[in-house]
Amino acid sequence: MITLYGFGRVHEKVIGLTRDLRVQWALEETGLPYRVHGVDHTGGEHKSEEYRRLNPFMQLPVIDDDGFVMSESGAIVLYLAEKSGKLVPSDAQGRAQVMRWCFVALSTIEAPIQELGLIDLKGASDPNSAKYRPGIVEWTQHVSGKLEAWLADREFVLGNDFTAADILMSTVYRQVRNSGVLDDFPSIRAYRERCEARPAWLRTVEAYEKRLHVAPAPPGDHGRERLRVGSATVCYTNFAATHLLCCAGCRAARLCASVGHGAGRGCSGFRAAGRMGRRRCLCRRGALRAALLFRVPLLPHQGGSRALR
Numbered sequence: 001m002i003t004l005y006g007f008g009r010v011h012e013k014v015i016g017l018t019r020d021l022r023v024q025w026a027l028e029e030t031g032l033p034y035r036v037h038g039v040d041h042t043g044g045e046h047k048s049e050e051y052r053r054l055n056p057f058m059q060l061p062v063i064d065d066d067g068f069v070m071s072e073s074g075a076i077v078l079y080l081a082e083k084s085g086k087l088v089p090s091d092a093q094g095r096a097q098v099m100r101w102c103f104v105a106l107s108t109i110e111a112p113i114q115e116l117g118l119i120d121l122k123g124a125s126d127p128n129s130a131k132y133r134p135g136i137v138e139w140t141q142h143v144s145g146k147l148e149a150w151l152a153d154r155e156f157v158l159g160n161d162f163t164a165a166d167i168l169m170s171t172v173y174r175q176v177r178n179s180g181v182l183d184d185f186p187s188i189r190a191y192r193e194r195c196e197a198r199p200a201w202l203r204t205v206e207a208y209e210k211r212l213h214v215a216p217a218p219p220g221d222h223g224r225e226r227l228r229v230g231s232a233t234v235c236y237t238n239f240a241a242t243h244l245l246c247c248a249g250c251r252a253a254r255l256c257a258s259v260g261h262g263a264g265r266g267c268s269g270f271r272a273a274g275r276m277g278r279r280r281c282l283c284r285r286g287a288l289r290a291a292l293l294f295r296v297p298l299l300p301h302q303g304g305s306r307a308l309r
């Protein structure tokens with residue numbers, strides 16, 4: 001049986017972004033039997049000699065398929081596709097196209113996105129953020145513009161069929177889903193939502209939440225995230241933000257209202273927050289604008305549930 005070495009404990013900031021999600025998604029799509037070994041990253045389990053033998057770079061994910069060990073998320077996803085005969089077409093040229101788009105995802109697209117993700121993880125207080133972020137955003141938007149055009153008349157990157165390349169592409173974009181840089185790329189956003197609507201992805205997220213002890217969203221709250229803003233709890237109306245900004249408190253809410261996003265009765269997030277008995281709500285765009293203006297980090301709501309969807 002396949003063992004997936006995925007995160008069992010990891011820094012809260014990266015929950016929902018880790019690359020073991022890609023592999024577990026591929027396992028769920030292909031139906032191959034597997035179990036997960038939850039690596040305690042916080043406790044340094046990946047630094048052991050035993051783990052180094054699995055992956056010389058001591059990173060995750062890794063799979064062990066009855067003694068056949070493989071690291072690198074892209075290589076693993078392709079291996080699982082080949083092994084199962086799913087997520088790839090049967091002809092050599094079709095498979096080569098899938099490979100091509102896997103490389104597009106992991107090199108052309110992921111290069112700037114990873115940079116951007118890292119900058120945003122560090123937050124606005126990092127002096128390099130202001131210096132390098134605009135250039136990285138430009139690079140991200142340059143490559144994304146090309147993909148946006150490509151996806152305009154395609155359901156998935158290779159057309160009508162969901163393939164291994166879509167697992168990689170959509171999870172790459174997931175890293176910056178709440179950064180605001182994709183606001184002008186509706187085809188990419190819709191594409192990612194199409195991919196993440198798949199039952200195999202939803203099962204993956206559910207298993208991941210359990211593994212990392214992330215409290216799942218309450219019923220009817222899918223795709224929303226509650227965050228603490230100052231003393232108030234806010235609710236995003238869009239896909240979950242795992243580590244955005246906070247602490248501008250009412251200033252953020254006021255700004256949000258003044259720019260016409262959220263914090264008003266017409267905002268679905270406001271209504272959702274009301275249902276949950278909360279006092280404030282910002283829609284994602286409004287909160288991000290506020291964060292940008294105030295240059296404050298957003299923190300997850302402590303002790304509340306968090307949706308990764």
Ligand SMILES: N[C@@H](CCC(=O)N[C@@H](CS)C(=O)NCC(=O)O)C(=O)O
Nearest residue numbers: 018019058059060061071072073074
């Ligand atoms: N290119 C590798 C990158 C792997 C990677 O960066 N893994 C991260 C998690 S997403 C990791 O293990 N970070 C922890 C560490 O380096 O200590 C892949 O695609 O698998």
